[in-house]
Amino acid sequence: MTALHPLFALFIFPAGLFLILISFFFEWLDRKLIARFQNRQGPRFLQPFADIFKLLAKEEIVPIGVHRTLFMALPIFAFACVMTASLYVPFFGFKAAWHIRGDLIIAMYLLSAMTVCLGMAGTNSINRFAVVGATRTLTQLFAYEGPFMLALLMPALVAQSWTISSIADYASNHTWMIVTQPIGFIVAIIGLIGKLELPPFDAPEAEQEIVSGALSEYSGRGFGLFKIAKNVELVIGLALITVFYLGGIVNPLLFSIKMVVLLCVIALMQSTLTRLRIDQTVGLWWQAGAILSLAQLLIIILVRVR
Amino acid sequence: MKLIGMIQDVLSSMFKKTATISYPLKPSPPPERYHGRLDYNAAKCTGCMMCTRDCPAETIQIKVIDRKTKQFVMTYNIGECVYCKQCVFNCKFDALHMTNLMWESASDSKEGFQLYFGKKEHIDSLLKQKNEEPTA
Amino acid sequence: MTDNLIDSNKSQKYIVPIGPQHPALKEPGHFEFTVEGEIVVDASIRLGYVHRGVEKAAESRTWTQVLYLVERVCGICSHAHGTAFIQNAEALAGIEIPPRAKVIRAIAGEIERLHSHLLWLGVAAHEGGFDAMFMYSWRDREIVMDILENFFGNRVNYSVNIPGGVKEDITPEFAEQLRIKLDFLEKRLKHYLDVVNDDVTFRARTVNIGTLGKEEMTRLGATGPTARSAGITRDIRVDRPYSGFDIYPINMILDDHGDLNARFVVRLKECFESIRYIRDVLEKIPEGELSVKFPRKIPAGESMSSVEAPRGELFYFVRSNGTENPDRVKVRTASLCNWGTIVSAVAKGHKLADMPMILAGIDPCFSCNDRMVNIVGKEKNAQLWTWEQLRKYGINYHAMQEGFNVSDCGIEQLREEK
Numbered sequence: 086m087t088a089l090h091p092l093f094a095l096f097i098f099p100a101g102l103f104l105i106l107i108s109f110f111f112e113w114l115d116r117k118l119i120a121r122f123q124n125r126q127g128p129r130f131l132q133p134f135a136d137i138f139k140l141l142a143k144e145e146i147v148p149i150g151v152h153r154t155l156f157m158a159l160p161i162f163a164f165a166c167v168m169t170a171s172l173y174v175p176f177f178g179f180k181a182a183w184h185i186r187g188d189l190i191i192a193m194y195l196l197s198a199m200t201v202c203l204g205m206a207g208t209n210s211i212n213r214f215a216v217v218g219a220t221r222t223l224t225q226l227f228a229y230e231g232p233f234m235l236a237l238l239m240p241a242l243v244a245q246s247w248t249i250s251s252i253a254d255y256a257s258n259h260t261w262m263i264v265t266q267p268i269g270f271i272v273a274i275i276g277l278i279g280k281l282e283l284p285p286f287d288a289p290e291a292e293q294e295i296v297s298g299a300l301s302e303y304s305g306r307g308f309g310l311f312k313i314a315k316n317v318e319l320v321i322g323l324a325l326i327t328v329f330y331l332g333g334i335v336n337p338l339l340f341s342i343k344m345v346v347l348l349c350v351i352a353l354m355q356s357t358l359t360r361l362r363i364d365q366t367v368g369l370w371w372q373a374g375a376i377l378s379l380a381q382l383l384i385i386i387l388v389r390v391r
Numbered sequence: 392m393k394l395i396g397m398i399q400d401v402l403s404s405m406f407k408k409t410a411t412i413s414y415p416l417k418p419s420p421p422p423e424r425y426h427g428r429l430d431y432n433a434a435k436c437t438g439c440m441m442c443t444r445d446c447p448a449e450t451i452q453i454k455v456i457d458r459k460t461k462q463f464v465m466t467y468n469i470g471e472c473v474y475c476k477q478c479v480f481n482c483k484f485d486a487l488h489m490t491n492l493m494w495e496s497a498s499d500s501k502e503g504f505q506l507y508f509g510k511k512e513h514i515d516s517l518l519k520q521k522n523e524e525p526t527a
Numbered sequence: 528m529t530d531n532l533i534d535s536n537k538s539q540k541y542i543v544p545i546g547p548q549h550p551a552l553k554e555p556g557h558f559e560f561t562v563e564g565e566i567v568v569d570a571s572i573r574l575g576y577v578h579r580g581v582e583k584a585a586e587s588r589t590w591t592q593v594l595y596l597v598e599r600v601c602g603i604c605s606h607a608h609g610t611a612f613i614q615n616a617e618a619l620a621g622i623e624i625p626p627r628a629k630v631i632r633a634i635a636g637e638i639e640r641l642h643s644h645l646l647w648l649g650v651a652a653h654e655g656g657f658d659a660m661f662m663y664s665w666r667d668r669e670i671v672m673d674i675l676e677n678f679f680g681n682r683v684n685y686s687v688n689i690p691g692g693v694k695e696d697i698t699p700e701f702a703e704q705l706r707i708k709l710d711f712l713e714k715r716l717k718h719y720l721d722v723v724n725d726d727v728t729f730r731a732r733t734v735n736i737g738t739l740g741k742e743e744m745t746r747l748g749a750t751g752p753t754a755r756s757a758g759i760t761r762d763i764r765v766d767r768p769y770s771g772f773d774i775y776p777i778n779m780i781l782d783d784h785g786d787l788n789a790r791f792v793v794r795l796k797e798c799f800e801s802i803r804y805i806r807d808v809l810e811k812i813p814e815g816e817l818s819v820k821f822p823r824k825i826p827a828g829e830s831m832s833s834v835e836a837p838r839g840e841l842f843y844f845v846r847s848n849g850t851e852n853p854d855r856v857k858v859r860t861a862s863l864c865n866w867g868t869i870v871s872a873v874a875k876g877h878k879l880a881d882m883p884m885i886l887a888g889i890d891p892c893f894s895c896n897d898r899m900v901n902i903v904g905k906e907k908n909a910q911l912w913t914w915e916q917l918r919k920y921g922i923n924y925h926a927m928q929e930g931f932n933v934s935d936c937g938i939e940q941l942r943e944e945k
Contacts, residue, residue, distance in 0.1 A: 361731065
């Protein structure tokens with residue numbers, strides 16, 4: 086491969102521009118599905134693109150009382166985190182752009198770093214809503230992170246590798262892991278909802294209480310970048326779960342269908358469940374989520390030892 | 392299924408038409424009894440001014456040109472009207488009616504909301520008078 | 528920034544302000560919740576952002592014009608406001624409206640209750656982040672709005688009342704339409720009641736949240752569904768039946784839990800009762816005139832009337848001085864009575880996340896309750912009375928007026944026990 090290849094992978098495909106565009110599509114699909122579930126019409130196809138385009142064109146207001154550099158840098162950092170993470174994830178049936186040993190841990194770490202960025206963005210400002218939102222974001226991070234991590238590590242344990250690509254290879258050549266590890270799959274998909282702060286785990290940005298949570302003070306470019314980062318995180322999360330649990334790398338069409346089906350499940354949960362309070366969220370994760378994933382882990386270890 | 396109460400609605404609405412009406416493309420006609428624009432019949436009016444006295448928005452004005460030959464000009468602002476139908480009840484001579492017209496009232500100027508009922512020459516002269524008045 | 532508001536040493540209090548502009552509140556009101564972490568330790572409220580001077584404006588309008596003015600005090604319970612005011616005017620003028628008009632007023636009131644409770648159901652669910660319920664209940668509310676539009680001509684301020692009667696007649700064809708729509712609505716409401724009672728996540732947010740016992744509710748003077756959810760038998764339609772409800776009585780819906788879930792249940796069951804009532808009354812609606820003549824001038828005098836608005840007791844005091852205009856109109860809306868149950872009792876100890884739902888739980892209406900009280904000062908003719916004095920005076924006044932013995936009804940004892 087020529088020197089062009091890494092740059093092409095970074096900026097155009099599979100990461101970069103292509104990923105951002107596809108994330109618009111997934112955001113639109115998510116909103117449209119929820120609207121249809123609620124008997125509404127929902128947004129037009131180009132709505133997410135128009136939203137982001139408008140946000141990026143707008144003035145960014147830096148409020149009083151924030152650390153200016155941090156305020157400006159956090160959105161970029163969060164955006165960079167998810168874009169870097171996307172390099173290690175195989176999208177739409179293509180091999181991952183890059184792989185090194187243990188890149189699963191790197192991807193997970195980068196995705197968490199994005200959430201930490203959100204938390205820092207909240208605590209950076211003196212807005213009370215933002216501070217409460219940031220506290221909730223970070224509390225929720227500690228709640229779902231353990232079980233979600235375990236749920237994604239279990240395929241790694243089975244495949245005996247910490248590299249996403251080799252886990253994907255393993256998944257393509259064996260039975261779908263949703264069959265062999267159903268509990269892990271459930272924990273993973275609920276963990277993804279928690280990670281993306283979607284209902285019912287949207288206490289960190291519950292608009293009825295704390296307006297827009299940690300991002301209350303963000304406007305214009307910063308807000309737009311955070312929004313893109315979250316959309317991309319949705320795509321990465323869906324792709325990871327699809328690769329691990331739904332039969333690895335297959336042809337692009339089938340892969341997209343699987344991702345859309347997963348999105349349907351997420352949208353269904355978003356529209357049928359009431360928002361949980363933050364204490365209920367934490368309780369649920371540590372009481373049910375952690376124990377379930379530990380049980381799954383135990384089963385895997387027992388099966389493997391035998 | 393009972394534990395997740397709304398799941399039935401949510402799933403079945405995927406196969407249903409949306410409750411939203413795509414309004415400008417699909418006009419929705421007002422019902423028969425809808426309180427729309429006021430209609431005035433100068434031939435029946437006696438100029439008793441009962442409609443103006445109880446109008447909550449104080450928007451009806453009747454200019455008497457000649458009471459004998461029933462020459463009246465009724466002015467009325469559809470932007471100020473609260474569509475309560477009180478004037479219709481106050482009118483003992485059946486000169487006022489609520490129609491279900493003009494419920495999509497919109498105009499690019501305030502004058503667009505002002506409606507005049509009566510003979511054309513009277514309205515013209517009235518408008519001319521109004522224009523000539525110095526705006527204090 | 529050195530003067531960081533969060534960890535300033537001056538005050539250790541961390542206050543989360545809600546309002547006057549806030550996504551949770553569609554009307555302006557200002558709340559300050561002092562929180563420790565997520566737990567609210569203190570709450571205060573400031574109202575008065577939508578004071579419009581309605582009471583003063585009423586004094587310069589004719590009786591008929593005031594009817595339409597007070598209908599606009601509240602957009603959702605406009606019929607209740609109109610009825611409460613016009614009952615006073617009719618009482619002062621010495622007019623008895625025809626029974627058909629009375630029943631049509633009652634039916635309009637119950638249709639209004641349906642639309643108000645469905646609206647509330649959506650809003651309260653939305654405050655808890657349950658948007659599916661919000662969208663569906665508002666979709667079904669549109670049926671009630673269509674009934675109002677088809678029948679009374681307007682969607683919101685439908686002005687059914689006219690001094691001395693009602694405007695529109697209920698024709699048999701309309702009654703048939705109404706029955707069909709009510710059947711559908713009843714089916715939907717049954718479904719919502721099931722959701723409220725069974726849904727796991729929804730119950731997690733409502734059961735044992737915002738609980739207030741019967742004694743505490745009585746002490747704070749709650750009215751309407753809020754009071755009835757704690758088992759207080761307080762419903763003007765039953766206690767002091769007014770137009771229509773004296774001819775055909777309605778049942779009171781009670782629940783004894785006093786928490787948020789009970790408020791959902793009480794309001795939904797009230798919807799069923801309203802549907803039952805409308806159905807029954809449509810069968811046997813009395814024949815007769817729709818309105819009687821109403822004089823332009825009303826003899827001097829004072830009158831009070833209460834109406835059970837969807838939110839609770841709505842009270843109107845009217846004084847006439849024998850002219851075309853009322854001399855004084857005093858409005859006391861239900862939301863004002865219910866604020867106390869949130870701010871002084873329920874809020875403390877709850878999570879911040881529960882506050883929007885608890886606030887929505889009393890079905891607050893901000894623009895309803897903004898009145899102005901001008902205390903002139905001690906040196907002038909004004910008197911400052913304590914609650915006890917005022918209560919004693921009220922009991923004695925009514926005992927004198929109505930001629931009953933105070934010791935019989937046990938009001939005094941109730942007070943002393945407390």
